[in-house]
Amino acid sequence: MHAVGIVAAAGSGLRLGAEIPKALVPLDGRPLVVWAVESLRAGGVAEVVVAVPAPQRAAFVAVLPADVHVVVGGDTRTASVRAALAAAREHADAVLVHDAARPLTPPAVVARVLAALAAGARAVVPVLPVVDTTVVVDADGVVTADVPRSPLRRVQTPQGFDRATLVEAYGRAHGTAAEFTDDASVVRAAGIPVHTVAGDERAAKITVAHDLALAELQVARAQAPA
Ligand SMILES: Nc1ccn([C@@H]2O[C@H](COP(=O)(O)OP(=O)(O)OP(=O)(O)O)[C@@H](O)[C@H]2O)c(=O)n1
Numbered sequence: 391m392h393a394v395g396i397v398a399a400a401g402s403g404l405r406l407g408a409e410i411p412k413a414l415v416p417l418d419g420r421p422l423v424v425w426a427v428e429s430l431r432a433g434g435v436a437e438v439v440v441a442v443p444a445p446q447r448a449a450f451v452a453v454l455p456a457d458v459h460v461v462v463g464g465d466t467r468t469a470s471v472r473a474a475l476a477a478a479r480e481h482a483d484a485v486l487v488h489d490a491a492r493p494l495t496p497p498a499v500v501a502r503v504l505a506a507l508a509a510g511a512r513a514v515v516p517v518l519p520v521v522d523t524t525v526v527v528d529a530d531g532v533v534t535a536d537v538p539r540s541p542l543r544r545v546q547t548p549q550g551f552d553r554a555t556l557v558e559a560y561g562r563a564h565g566t567a568a569e570f571t572d573d574a575s576v577v578r579a580a581g582i583p584v585h586t587v588a589g590d591e592r593a594a595k596i597t598v599a600h601d602l603a604l605a606e607l608q609v610a611r612a613q614a615p616a
């Protein structure tokens with residue numbers, strides 16, 4: 391199976407609040423996007439396309455390995471993945487879509503996604519259980535319902551797809567009013583079942599400053615002498 395990786399790195403990172411795009415923010419001295427590309431490669435995905443913000447294209451090219459294909463992303467994550475998918479070489483039979491914002495994703499997660507695709511899944515996502523009590527609130531913030539949490543899962547990346555399936559699902563979604571927060575929901579909207587494999591807490595998404603501080607600690611702990 392030949393898999394191509396897509397890294398969505400075109401966001402601005404408003405919630406992180408850095409002065410540069412989030413994917414360029416350093417973690418232990420190296421930009422988040424570089425960590426994300428390395429995770430994919432360590433897990434077995436050699437060919438990678440990265441979607442970046444147009445104004446900072448040159449800055450991304452300067453930090454990424456020369457054999458990474460850089461494309462300009464869009465206004466939404468879905469638009470950025472669509473742009474990268476159009477640039478992904480057609481000889482690939484699988485696509486793994488990853489967030490630049492998940493820099494410490496263990497290679498084993500990537501390998502589990504690849505293995506599920508090799509075993510015949512057309513779509514697969516890494517997931518973790520929900521550990522907090524989960525509720526619904528109304529417009530005033532008053533709890534209106536408890537949600538049984540045992541069937542709930544938190545979805546991570548990389549998300550893996552049969553390439554033709556992902557291309558067709560993105561084609562169907564084009565021009566609809568639907569808003570998608572990940573690629574598996576684009577595929578599910580086309581009626582394709584999405585399978586799951588075990589995710590990993592270390593693949594957490596860096597969204598706010600606290601997440602970056604935790605990631606720095608995670609790297610320091612991994613580097614500390616035993
Ligand atoms: N137009 C966009 C928006 C997001 N992303 C990418 O999608 C991933 C997940 O998005 P998120 O964590 O929400 O990043 P931002 O959109 O940058 O964050 P914020 O919502 O705080 O601005 C990130 O790697 C981000 O770079 C993207 O490629 N193109």
Ligand SMILES: C[C@](O)(CO)[C@H](O)COP(=O)(O)O
Pocket residue numbers: 467489545546547571572573595597
């Ligand atoms: C793709 C994703 O990371 C899966 O959990 C998530 O949906 C991205 O959400 P965001 O609001 O764009 O950070």
